[in-house]
Amino acid sequence: MSEKVVVALGGNAILQAGQEGTFEVQYNNIKGTAKYLAKLIKDGYELVIMHGNGPQVGNILLQNEEAKDVVPAQPLDALSAESQGFIGYMFIQALEEELKALGLDKNVVNLITRTVVSKDDEDFKDPSKPIGPFYSEEEAKKLAAEKGWSVGEDAGRGYRRLVPSPQPLKIIEADAIKTLAEGGSIVVAAGGGGIPVAETSNGYEGVEAVIDKDRSGYKLSEEVEADVFMILTDVENVFVNWGKPDQKALETVTVEEVEKYVAEGQFAKGSMGPKVEAALNFAKSRKGAKAIIGSLSKVDAALRGESGTIISL
Numbered sequence: 001m002s003e004k005v006v007v008a009l010g011g012n013a014i015l016q017a018g019q020e021g022t023f024e025v026q027y028n029n030i031k032g033t034a035k036y037l038a039k040l041i042k043d044g045y046e047l048v049i050m051h052g053n054g055p056q057v058g059n060i061l062l063q064n065e066e067a068k069d070v071v072p073a074q075p076l077d078a079l080s081a082e083s084q085g086f087i088g089y090m091f092i093q094a095l096e097e098e099l100k101a102l103g104l105d106k107n108v109v110n111l112i113t114r115t116v117v118s119k120d121d122e123d124f125k126d127p128s129k130p131i132g133p134f135y136s137e138e139e140a141k142k143l144a145a146e147k148g149w150s151v152g153e154d155a156g157r158g159y160r161r162l163v164p165s166p167q168p169l170k171i172i173e174a175d176a177i178k179t180l181a182e183g184g185s186i187v188v189a190a191g192g193g194g195i196p197v198a199e200t201s202n203g204y205e206g207v208e209a210v211i212d213k214d215r216s217g218y219k220l221s222e223e224v225e226a227d228v229f230m231i232l233t234d235v236e237n238v239f240v241n242w243g244k245p246d247q248k249a250l251e252t253v254t255v256e257e258v259e260k261y262v263a264e265g266q267f268a269k270g271s272m273g274p275k276v277e278a279a280l281n282f283a284k285s286r287k288g289a290k291a292i293i294g295s296l297s298k299v300d301a302a303l304r305g306e307s308g309t310i311i312s313l
């Protein structure tokens with residue numbers, strides 16, 4: 001039987017720092033990403049693809065706020081849904097094209113996905129999710145004072161607007177995603193971590209927040225019973241002593257070893273921290289579960305155990 005792999009794609013797969021967020025730029029980046037993913041499909045892996053939306057949902061929010069006197073602004077959960085729609089559209093187009101070029105005729109579907117969160121999550125008091133463009137410290141502080149935004153530093157890369165990022169509790173559409181993947185479709189799902197919703201007495205209601213996609217990736221991997229959960233970003237490995245002269249790449253490691261590094265405070269809160277937390281949670285979920293953090297350009301080598309940080313029990 002083929003291995004089921006959930007791939008969580010970082011921001012770089014769609015928009016790199018310093019690039020202008022035009023449709024063309026984002027589509028070209030996704031075309032590059034699709035080449036690597038199509039190769040995995042050709043190699044026989046069953047893929048569920050999820051992606052971030054931090055830059056995009058932040059930009060859509062700005063558009064809504066700037067145009068609010070002409071067109072009513074929509075709530076942040078609806079903007080998450082918009083981002084899933086347009087990013088998913090780019091993935092479907094690009095992947096289908098790459099698969100055809102490899103002689104494969106596969107269904108690629110994008111599923112609007114909701115993720116249950118708690119309205120009492122601590123992050124509503126102290127927002128942690130960076131979205132939208134980067135600003136200098138001075139610009140960010142001015143915007144915070146003028147518009148009442150929360151702002152903060154994003155992993156040493158500049159300042160960004162911060163919005164609440166509650167923990168994902170459950171992926172509502174997980175069964176449908178699993179059925180589609182097992183039926184042979186390539187599924188793009190839970191983009192941006194899923195649209196945040198909270199349970200009500202008769203269903204769900206939208207919650208204004210942006211979920212961390214790596215945390216949702218763990219939930220999704222567990223719920224679709226994936227063999228491998230891969231977090232792809234722009235570094236080939238997780239490092240200890242990151243940025244110091246004695247930094248060291250982690251290769252094949254046990255949960256126990258990584259937990260020791262977490263306890264030492266090795267991984268930054270806004271960047272590598274959530275990835276390591278999500279990977280550890282998946283690796284711990286059952287014997288045989290494998291979590292990989294690595295780079296998109298080495299994705300096939302990582303699945304062969306030859307690249308990336310590979311964590312298991």
Ligand SMILES: Nc1ncnc2c1ncn2[C@@H]1O[C@H](COP(=O)(O)OP(=O)(O)O)[C@@H](O)[C@H]1O
Pocket residue numbers: 009010011012052155232233234235237238239240241242266267268270271272
């Ligand atoms: N310990 C570490 N090991 C490797 N990279 C790290 C570490 N700590 C911070 N980073 C940074 O984390 C970045 C990846 O996180 P982030 O940019 O948030 O991911 P993405 O947007 O791809 O999901 C890397 O580019 C690297 O600069």
Ligand SMILES: NC(=O)OP(=O)(O)O
Pocket residue numbers: 009010011051052053054055130192193210211212213214
């Ligand atoms: N939602 C989310 O985690 O997006 P980014 O990965 O783009 O920050």
